[in-house]
Amino acid sequence: xxxxxxxxxxxxxxxxxxxxxxxxxxxxxxxxxxxxxxxxxxxxxxxxxxxxxxxxxxxxxxxxxxxxxxxxxxxxxxxxxxxxxxxxxxxxxxxxxxxxxxxxxxxxxxxxxxxxxxxxxxxxxxxxxxxxxxxxxxxxxxxxxxxxxxxxxxxxxxxxxxxxxxxxxxxxxxxxxxxxxxxxxxxxxxxxxxxxxxxxxxxxxxxxxxxxxxxxxxxxxxxxxxxxxxxxxxxxxxxxxxxxxxxxxxxxxxxxxx
Numbered sequence: 354x355x356x357x358x359x360x361x362x363x364x365x366x367x368x369x370x371x372x373x374x375x376x377x378x379x380x381x382x383x384x385x386x387x388x389x390x391x392x393x394x395x396x397x398x399x400x401x402x403x404x405x406x407x408x409x410x411x412x413x414x415x416x417x418x419x420x421x422x423x424x425x426x427x428x429x430x431x432x433x434x435x436x437x438x439x440x441x442x443x444x445x446x447x448x449x450x451x452x453x454x455x456x457x458x459x460x461x462x463x464x465x466x467x468x469x470x471x472x473x474x475x476x477x478x479x480x481x482x483x484x485x486x487x488x489x490x491x492x493x494x495x496x497x498x499x500x501x502x503x504x505x506x507x508x509x510x511x512x513x514x515x516x517x518x519x520x521x522x523x524x525x526x527x528x529x530x531x532x533x534x535x536x537x538x539x540x541x542x543x544x545x546x547x548x549x550x551x552x553x554x555x556x557x558x559x560x561x562x563x564x565x566x567x568x569x570x571x572x573x574x575x576x577x578x579x580x581x582x583x584x585x586x587x588x589x590x591x592x593x594x595x596x597x598x599x600x601x602x603x604x605x606x607x608x609x610x611x
Contacts, residue, residue: 387606392416399412526546550604554583
């Protein structure tokens with residue numbers, strides 16, 4: 354079994370084909386899918402999808418691109434929303450300096466609020482970080498000093514230093530189809546180096562289809578292609594990567610039924 358630890362089944366790209374998407378994922382051996390929130394105010398739509406399928410779960414959070422739009426959502430508000438049985442994580446929240454969507458100040462406030470909620474609930478935080486390695490590392494160190502929390506740096510494309518810092522703080526690293534791209538040699542080198550108990554696979558679909566499907570709409574079934582390249586990169590079998598990443602997933606996303 355494999356798990357797609359990060360997809361976006363509520364995005365319009367999937368609206369007319371949701372049953373087919375889930376069916377193809379199941380046929381490909383994808384045992385669980387987590388559809389990730391980008392706006393707290395749209396949680397109702399995510400819950401409708403998660404409640405529709407036994408093997409689909411969701412998170413609640415504000416993507417950094419939407420940080421200004423949802424600025425001021427307090428940790429206790431997030432905590433209350435995690436009481437639903439299908440809400441198994443916080444986020445995605447974090448820092449994104451690549452696009453000018455969401456002020457750095459609002460992103461940082463949201464990031465810290467989500468960390469506080471993760472700390473309170475014990476649920477993992479799904480972290481989005483892009484072109485913000487130094488600030489992300491600083492906030493992580495600062496917040497861990499206040500008390501432990503669980504998290505994953507999803508769709509990792511940052512530097513080696515941030516990844517190793519995150520792992521040293523007890524966090525996980527998630528890999529997407531970017532790992533399969535021809536120019537991702539440095540990312541594959543990092544994936545080979547990380548501890549086996551700290552790696553996850555995901556699609557971030559409908560975006561970032563792996564090399565075999567480049568240019569097409571991504572979907573959870575394609576996480577198999579990410580796992581194949583991760584296995585090859587680490588010099589192990591696909592079966593071993595499937596076992597290890599699934600064990601890691603259930604350890605981190607402990608609210609999901611195994």
